[in-house]
Amino acid sequence: MKDKYPTFEKLTVLMITSMKNVIFLFLLCFSLTMQSQDFSDIDENEMPQEIEKINDEILKNPSGDNYYLRGYYYYLNKDYLAAIADYNKAISLDPNNYRFYYSKGNTIIKLKDYKQAIECYTKSIALNNTIQKAYFNRAYSKTMIDDAKGAIDDYTKSISINPKYLQAYQNRGIIRSKLNLHKEAILDFDKVIEIDPKFVEAYQNRAISKAMVNIDAKSDFDQVVNLTPDDPEAYYNRAIYFINFKIKGDYCSDIKKSVSFHFDAAVELLSKYCK
Structure with missing residues (x-):
C-alpha cells in the first residue's frame, strides 16, 4: 500500500x-x-478551502489521521504553530x-x-x-x-x-x-x-x-567551470587555487572572467596579481 x-x-x-x-x-x-x-x-492557493474541508471531516471523525492531515495543510500554508497544535492532537490520539x-x-x-x-x-x-x-x-x-x-x-x-x-x-x-x-x-x-x-x-x-x-585538484576546479560557465565564483576559486598552490596556468584569464561578471572579490585579485 x-x-x-x-x-x-x-x-x-x-x-x-x-x-x-x-x-x-x-x-x-x-x-x-x-x-x-x-x-x-495541491496548490498553496487552495489551502484555505482544503482546511475548511478537513474541518468538516474532523467534526465527523476527529481521528489522528484527520488532525495530521490538517496539520499538513497548515504546514503548506506556513501556519507552523497551528500545524504543530494539530500534530500534537494527532499524537495524543495515536501516540x-x-x-x-x-x-x-x-x-x-x-x-x-x-x-x-x-x-x-x-x-x-x-x-x-x-x-x-x-x-x-x-x-x-x-x-x-x-x-x-x-x-x-x-x-x-x-x-x-x-x-x-x-x-x-x-x-x-x-x-x-x-x-x-x-x-x-x-x-x-x-x-x-x-x-x-x-x-x-x-x-x-x-x-x-x-x-x-x-592532492591535485585542478581537474575538479575545471569541472566546476565546465558545469557552471556563468558562475563567477567558479573562475575565482580556480584562480585562487592556482595562486595559493603555485599551479602553472593562466589564472589571470580566470580572474578577468570573474571580473566580467562583476564579482567584487575578483576585482581585488586583478589589481594585485594581474597588473
Whole structure:
C-alpha cells in the first residue's frame, strides 16, 4: 500500500569561495524538499478551502489521521504553530504513529527549535528505525546545534538504509571537511559524484579537500567551470587555487572572467596579481 503521508527532508549544501591562506567562507544553506504522493498536486492557493474541508471531516471523525492531515495543510500554508497544535492532537490520539512525530519535527525546524526537533525525530525513529529521512533530518538538526559527531553518525545510518542517498554523502562530507577530515570527506564527495556526475557542489568541495591534503585538484576546479560557465565564483576559486598552490596556468584569464561578471572579490585579485 502506498504511503499517503507527506514526507520531508533537508538538504544542506556547502559553498566555499576561497582557499589555503585565505579566509574560508562557509555559506551553509538548506532547502526543503517535500515529497508527497496523494497531496502533491495541491496548490498553496487552495489551502484555505482544503482546511475548511478537513474541518468538516474532523467534526465527523476527529481521528489522528484527520488532525495530521490538517496539520499538513497548515504546514503548506506556513501556519507552523497551528500545524504543530494539530500534530500534537494527532499524537495524543495515536501516540505510536511515527509519521506524526516526524512531520512535527519538520515543522519545528521551520521555527529553528532544533533541540525539540531532535526529540521528535528520536521518537519517530524509536517507532520505526528504517526511515532514512528521519536520520537525515535529525543529523541536520544536530549540525545546527554543533553536534558534529552525532550528525555524522545519523548521516551514516541514513546511508546504511539507502546506500545511494546522495544528500547524506554530501552533508557528511561537508561536516568532515569542516573538521579537517579531508580524506574521509573526499570519499563522500566521490560517492556523490558517482551517483550524480553533474552535482557541481561535490566537485567544488572535493577540490578544496584535495587541495588541503596536497592532492591535485585542478581537474575538479575545471569541472566546476565546465558545469557552471556563468558562475563567477567558479573562475575565482580556480584562480585562487592556482595562486595559493603555485599551479602553472593562466589564472589571470580566470580572474578577468570573474571580473566580467562583476564579482567584487575578483576585482581585488586583478589589481594585485594581474597588473
